[in-house]
Amino acid sequence: MTCSExxxxxxxxxxxxxxPARVQEITIHLDRCAQCRVEMEAVRQxxxxxxxxxxxxxxxxxxxxxxGKVRQELARAQIKGQSDVTPLRKxxxxxxxxxxxxxxxxxxxxxxxxxxxxxxxxxxxxGLVQAPTEQTVVQTPQGSQDLPHPTDxxxxxxxxxxxxxxxxxxxxxxxxxxxxRLFGDI
Amino acid sequence: xxxxxxxxxxxxAGEESAFEELVRxxxxxxxxxxxxxxxxxxxxxxxxxxxxxxxxxxxxxFKRESSFRTWLYQIGxxxxxxxxxxxxxxxxxxxxxxxxxxxxxxxxxxxxxELKDRLGxxxxxxxxxxxxxxxxxxxxxHAFAEIGTIMSxxxxxxxxxxxxxxxxxxxxxxxxxxxx
Numbered sequence: 436m437t438c439s440e441x442x443x444x445x446x447x448x449x450x451x452x453x454x455p456a457r458v459q460e461i462t463i464h465l466d467r468c469a470q471c472r473v474e475m476e477a478v479r480q481x482x483x484x485x486x487x488x489x490x491x492x493x494x495x496x497x498x499x500x501x502x503g504k505v506r507q508e509l510a511r512a513q514i515k516g517q518s519d520v521t522p523l524r525k526x527x528x529x530x531x532x533x534x535x536x537x538x539x540x541x542x543x544x545x546x547x548x549x550x551x552x553x554x555x556x557x558x559x560x561x562g563l564v565q566a567p568t569e570q571t572v573v574q575t576p577q578g579s580q581d582l583p584h585p586t587d588x589x590x591x592x593x594x595x596x597x598x599x600x601x602x603x604x605x606x607x608x609x610x611x612x613x614x615x616r617l618f619g620d621i
Numbered sequence: 622x623x624x625x626x627x628x629x630x631x632x633x634a635g636e637e638s639a640f641e642e643l644v645r646x647x648x649x650x651x652x653x654x655x656x657x658x659x660x661x662x663x664x665x666x667x668x669x670x671x672x673x674x675x676x677x678x679x680x681x682x683f684k685r686e687s688s689f690r691t692w693l694y695q696i697g698x699x700x701x702x703x704x705x706x707x708x709x710x711x712x713x714x715x716x717x718x719x720x721x722x723x724x725x726x727x728x729x730x731x732x733x734x735e736l737k738d739r740l741g742x743x744x745x746x747x748x749x750x751x752x753x754x755x756x757x758x759x760x761x762x763h764a765f766a767e768i769g770t771i772m773s774x775x776x777x778x779x780x781x782x783x784x785x786x787x788x789x790x791x792x793x794x795x796x797x798x799x800x801x
Contacts, residue, residue, distance in 0.1 A: 446787055481791045484740055485759050490656045493666065501666075502644040505673045512674050 436464045441471045445478050547607075554603035625689035629680060644673055647690060650761070651697050657756045658701040660745070668704060672697040687770050694771040698753055705749060743793040747786050750774075754782035755790075 441464055447453050448461050465472050585593065590601045623631075625646070631639035651672050656665035675696050676683075683692055744752060750772065757768045768779040 446784055477791050477795055478787060481787060481794055482759065484794070485744070485755070485787075485790060488740065488744075490653050491662070493652070493662055497666070498645075498648060501648050501670070502641045505644050505670050505677075506640065508670055508674045509677050512678055516678065 436460050438464075438468060438471055441465075441468070442474065445475055446482075449475070449479050449482060550603060550607065554600070554607070557599060557603065626685060629683070629689060632677070633680060640677065643689070647693055648673075650690070651693055653760065654694065654697050654756065655701060657760060658698070658752070659704060664704065668697065668700050671700055675700070691767060691770055694757070695773070698771060702749060739793060740790070743790050747789060751782045751786035751789070754779055755786040758783050 441461060444453060444457065444461055448458065451458075453461070465475060585604060590604060594601050623642075625643065628639040628643045628646075632643065648669065652665055652669040655668035655672070656662070659665050659668060672693060676689075676693055683689065687695075744755070747755065753772055754768055757763045757771060758765070763771070765780045765783070766776045768783070769776040772779055772782075774782075
C-alpha cells in the first residue's frame with residue numbers, strides 16, 4: 436500500500452471498521468513508514484479528544500418532567516392544527532357586514548328601479564299619468580298631487596280590472612318596507 | 622421489551638402510556654444530539670421537545686422503512702439545521718445582539734481550557750453536514766449506512782463528510798498544539 440492509500444484508511448483503521456486482511460496490510464505499512472505512523476497518531480488523538488467532549492446532564496428532574504412537557508406541547512399543537520383545519524368563526528366586523536349586505540341592497544334597488552320604470556310606463560299608457568312635458572320636467576308635476584293614494588280596499592277592488600297595476604303598487608309598498616328594514620340596521 | 626413500532630401502534634390506538642414510554646426511551650439521545658448541534662441547554666431542550674411533538678403529530682406519516690429512532694434523528698437534525706440557519710441569519714443581521722445571546726460553550730467538560738476553545742471552535746467551524754456526520758459517528762456510534770439514512774444521503778457521502786470533519790480537526794489541533 437502507498438502512503439496516500441493509507442491516509443484514506445486511517446479513520447476506519449482506528450475505528451476497527453476494516454476487514455482483517457486490510458488491517459494487516461496497513462499494519463505492515465505502518466511498521467515500515469514513520470511518516471504514516473505520525474499521521475495515524477495525530478488522527479487517533481483527535482478522535483480521543485473529540486470523543487472526550489461530553490454534554491452536561493440537565494438532571495433527573497429535567498428528565499422526569501420532560502415527557503409531561505412534550506405531552507403539553509403536543510396537545511397545544513393538536514389544538515392549533517385542528518383550528519387550522521376548521522377555523523373558529525370570527526366576529527363579523529361592520530366593514531365585512533356592509534360588504535356582504537351590499538349585494539342584496541343593490542339587487543333590491545335594481546328591482547325597485549325596474550318596477551318603477553315599468554309601472555310608470557303602464558300608467559302613462561292607460562292615461563292615468565300624463566307623459567312628462569318640458570314644463571312638468573322643469574316644474575313640480577301638478578298631476579302627481581291629484582293622483583289618489585289607493586287604500587288596501589281600493590287595490591282589492593282594482594284587482595279584477597287591472598291586476599298589474601295593483602301588483603306594482605303592492606311591490607312598491609313592500610320594497611319601501613324592505614329598504615326601511617335594511618337601512619334601519621345600519 | 623416492546624419494540625418502538627409496537628409502542629407506536631399502541632399510541633395510535635389511544636394508549637397514552639405508550640407515548641410516555643417512547644419519549645423516555647429516546648429523550649436522552651435526542652437531547653444529546655440537539656445539544657451537540659446547538660451548544661446550549663435551553664435550545665437543546667426546546668429542540669428535543671419539538672422533535673417529539675413533530676414525531677407524534679405526524680406519526681401516521683412514519684413509513685416504517687427505517688427505525689423509529691432513525692426517524693426521530695431525521696426530524697431532530699432537520700429542526701437543528703433550521704435553528705442553525707436562523708441563528709446564522711440573526712448573526713448576519715445583528716452581530717451585537719447575537720454576541721449578547723451567544724450560547725454557552727459546549728465543551729465545558731474538557732480539561733484544558735485552551736484545548737477546549739480550540740476544539741470547540743474547530744467543531745463549530747465545521748460545515749453543518751460534516752458536523753452532523755461527526756456527531757452521529759463519534760457520539761452516537763452509528764454505522765455509516767444509518768448516518769446516510771438519517772442525513773438523507775448515501776453511505777459514501779456520509780463517510781466522506783465524516784472523514785473531512787476529522788481531517789479538518791486534525792489540522793487545527795496539529796497547527797495549534799504541535800501534535801505529531
